[in-house]
Amino acid sequence: INNQVGFTTDYDDARTSIYCTDLAKIVDAPVLHVNGDDAEAVTFCCKLAVEYRQKFGKDIFIDMLCYRRHGHNESDEPKFTQPKLYNIIAKHPNPREIFSKKLVERGDVDAELASEMDKKFRNQLQDRLNEVKQNKLPYKVQKIEEEWHKLRKSKPEDFDSSPSTSIEQSVIDKVGKALTTLPAGFKAIKQIEKLMKDRKASFFENKELSWADAELLAYGSLLIENRFVRMSGQDVKRGTFSHRHAYVMDVNANENYCNLDHIQKDQRKFQIFNSLLSEFGVLGFEYGYALASPNALVLWEAQFGDFVNGAQVMIDQFIASAESKWQRMNGLVMLLPHGYEGQGPEHSSAKPERFLQLAAEYNMVVANPTTPANIFHLLRRQVTWEFRKPCIVFSPKSLLRHPSVVSPINEFTKGGFKEVIDDPTSPKSVKRLIMCTGKIYYDLVEARQKKKIKDIAIVRVEQLYPFPEKQLNAIIKKYKGAQLVWAQEEPSNMGYQSFIIRMMPEQKIEFISRKASASPATGYAKVHKVEQEKIINQALEVKA
CATH class of the missing domain: 3.40.50.11610 (Multifunctional 2-oxoglutarate metabolism enzyme, C-terminal domain)
Known part of the structure; x- marks a missing residue:
């Protein structure tokens, strides 16, 4: 909907291109330019766009040239900045008047019928308004909200101790076997072969799990519980620090393999995606995805925690404040690699002070776990609680391979997260x-x-x-x-x-x-x- 004016900014100041839809050229999408005063032309363009989308499954843009009757709100005076334009608009008939006149002149309807239809519609609107004022309409829960209505709001005492998030030894063995097994004939690079050997020793010989082992175990245990697990971010399949390797590549066939997709037959698939380099766009998308279901563990990982400042708008407007503003819970997990290791000002800090400044009214979880068992229990806790909270995790870098950062198997088969x-x-x-x-x-x-x-x-x-x-x-x-x-x-x-x-x-x-x-x-x-x-x-x- 092209209103020509952005708040008080004229179109020739707002962009260098001729049309606002010129961004469609990036993806070679067709564009339909249409006058918003022409109701029949607008209807035609909408039908054409829907048919195109249905037939070809591709994007199509409609540039509907319109205007704002008032300023950027009803009390604003647009003549401060666009006096000539708004003198014209003040005298310009609205789309209904234009279309009614066109129909009358064409002989499709008579003027009296058009006037009666307008009057009837306005009366109907007024009747509905009066009805709502007198009797509040009952809210009908939408299908997407049904799962959320089974949850409850958190209470202060919920955070006195964490619930049990342990799993059976048989689950550990099952996930461990999947994480250390490759298909027959699959040829991985030498580093992955060593990784598989080390991971197998961790699960079945040493009985001590590293950070990556524990993280993948958490995801695998949820997948076989029929939980949806989704993760995105820059380099997440491999992990920024080459620790995760949720997908491995066959060097000969150039095909990938996800071990977590092969734990057992009746399981969910692990949804993990390397994203484009936009913290703002991707974090916003994943926040929206996490709103779809409380039974999904949705994670976004920054390449380095420092880069999260590119998504500060999403954090301030939605993640930190949505429950307070709109009563909307969300269980999104943000993994932000953090730690001072001599890598300089752009690769050291996830700015924990910013998140802690926003922390109030039990609005979110902010954690800095130091053991593999604790990250395991924290991730499972996200979908175990009877409520949902966004979770900010200052995740490690050098600790991913620190010899002391291991947890014995028995810490996964009992207990929960340790605050x-x-x-x-x-x-x-x-x-x-x-x-x-x-x-x-x-x-x-x-x-x-x-x-x-x-x-x-x-x-x-x-x-x-x-x-x-x-x-x-x-x-x-x-x-x-x-x-x-x-x-x-x-x-x-x-x-x-x-x-x-x-x-x-x-x-x-x-x-x-x-x-x-x-x-x-x-x-x-x-x-x-x-x-x-x-x-x-x-x-x-x-x-x-």
Whole structure:
């Protein structure tokens, strides 16, 4: 619908092309230009476009040249910016008047009938308006909404502990076998052959799963439960860091194979797509897809978490606020690779501070899991809850292959997601309690071991929002009298510091971070190393 004016912008300022439909040239789609005042011509174009679409299954554009009777809203004065145009419009008959006159002049109807039809229609509209004002029409649930109406709204106590999301050992074996089996005659590259060998050892010999193993196990377990699992993003089939390999290629036939599609006969297929380089467009599409059914696990993964800023409009307008504004739940998962590893300001930060600033009214989950078992349970929890929440995950990069980042099989066959993970070494006489989230935990543990420190406990906050206040307070109480520290890799004006102050206003906490900065990270690897070592050393320094 071409109104010629965009708010107050004239068409010759809005574009360089002749027609607004010239973008159709990108896909060689036909265009029908039609005068919006000509009702019969508009009808003809619409019918032609539908027939074309049905017959050829291709796009077709209609450029219906119209005008706005008022400004960009009824109270706006368009003559401020387009006085000449709106002097003409003010005197111009509307489409109904033009069509009625045409029919009368052509002898198709008489003027009295046209006037009577107009009067009857206006009366009908007024009657309906009066009826609705007096008696509210009952809302009829649409078919697409039926599944959503079986759910309920969340309550604060829902976040005190997570539900069980474990699976049977037989399911692990079944999915593990599928993930480590290729068809007869399938020739993969050497790296994939090694991957299959290592993955088989993880599932059936070592009984310890890596991040990629756990993630794929979560998807596979849902597929055989007849759940719909869909994932998109840049490089997702392989994974930005070549860890996932949901699809593998035959080097001879150049054909692909998805292991998760071959777990058992009566299963769902794994829907995974490498997307174009548009965070805004793809995230918006997946948000809409997640609205279609609460029984679908829909994921979008950024190539690097830093690139999510290209989709900030979708986050602000829909993901963070839709339930508050429109009472619309959504279970979309966003995987945002995050972590300071010396890769520079464009490849270090998913801007967690932005999501945490938006976190309120239990509107979404913000998590930074550090174990394969926890990402497994988090993904399954998304479709286990009796409600739905968008889930923002600051996913790892170097941890994908870190030797310590493995989980024993028994952590998948019992329990659920852990919002907070206490220090597994159970240190005695703790003088300093370091709270942290994400990759920095492993840096702190490694340094603590090297320094042979025995009186410092390190606790991981795996779920930042809804904030696990009860779980964290229970651990703080356990280490009574210990100095409380929050350590983060991010600059003090970024990351989690402001959020922790908001969530724990009564606690006396020492904050350790990089200095406040306009840029998320340094571009020099040597400077990064010095900064990181300084943070770790400060965190492990017990003050008298």
